Amino acid sequence: MNEAPLIQSGGQGTETVTVAAQNGKMNEITSLERRPEGGPGPIRRTALHDTLVSHLRDMIIEGDLAPGTRLHEGQLGEQLGVSRTPLREAIKYLASEGLVELVPSRGAVVKRFSAKDVKDMLTVLQSLEELAGRLACEAASDAGIAEIRAMHDEMVARYKAGDRLQYYKLNQQIHTAIAQLSGNAALADMHAMLQTRLKRIRFIGHEGPEKWAAAVAEHEEMIAALEARDKGKLSEVLGRHLTKAWERVRDSV
Template sequence: MQGIDGGVSALDRVTPLNRRTLHDELVGRIRDMIIEGQLAPGGRIHEGQLGQALGVSRTPLREALKFLASEGLIDLVPGRGAVVRRLTAHDVRDMLDVLVALETTAGRLLCRRASDAEIAAVRTLHDEMMGFYADRNRLEYYKRNQAIHAAIAALSGNAFLAASHEGIQSRLRRIRFIGNEGPEKWAGAVAEHEEMIAALEARDADRLAAIIARHLERTWERVQGVI
């Protein structure tokens, strides 16, 4: 672009803003705050205070809150604004029942359809998760853990199954995170994941489905007392 005097305009040296990056970072940060309980279930999100704490204006903040509402993590309530969604024990039990059906089916399909490279990619996620477990980094452990469950659904090759799984898993983010509170609960979940990856690498569909079903049932046992 030329300036009035025919030279190069200063605008040509301006780097365009990457609004998507800002949006993604903001969504991720607020999501983590909900998962870790910094924004408590049932609590109203004060846009002014949160925006000031995060150093953003209300417009990108509201866009992020709308996106998180689409994930089921918050509710946009007339007259109150954004409120962190509180799930009942009945909600959680119902969603876990559906996840059992989806993930066991996905596991069977994955054993039959996935390439060796795709299974190796799941192993990589597992190894990264175990590294974070060794460091006792709960949030990063949890993110790899959820990535593994999402990968099982995605690699099933059934897009409808994967989409249904994503919708439920997003609503259970906080619940799945608190399921690892306490060393015994966490160690139990890790042991189940070790069994899962071994069954997957052996392409033992029946064994993998049984372990997934047991893992999700024990997830319910780990969280029902703290919902």
């Protein structure tokens, strides 16, 4: 059953008509810009690339697509209701993030990291976050810190609701935001790359009530140190948090 067209003002006399089919599958969204004189402008088709990438990434994070799993375009395309072309592009994007490998004669495979790979990446991530914490306490605006507090409060709400995936996404957004508040673009870029590759591993670190509760407690310390602009404390908490992250996942990799 198709959804009725949604008409929104596009500003300066334009309107955008968006039509999306609701059939349980991912579909293309067609945008039609109306010119000020009332005639239709060019149709822009936007493949749901971002949605598809996000969905596949979530499947990897939650283990629905386990490490070593071959990504069959035909099967996945049928399951998700998309053609091979946008699916292939989404898989290539995940390969650029380091979550998928493009293996000769096998095709696309969910990346499997060794224990040493994980330990090495967490070691570098720990150093980056310790530095980010110190810099953020010096450089962050009050508004930037308030935004992280809001994310933290929502993360705790997701924890109390038992919504593990949404909790985890907010958790990762907080770490990303602290890196960005450092004001050091090189640090933030390197942090983003490593954090993306470790998404599945970090998610495992919240399995079980004790591990999850411990991670939340560490985040409570984090936000308190950031709000106090105590750079020594925030750096220490972030470093300890990453050390504990390895302890929580080392038996699972």
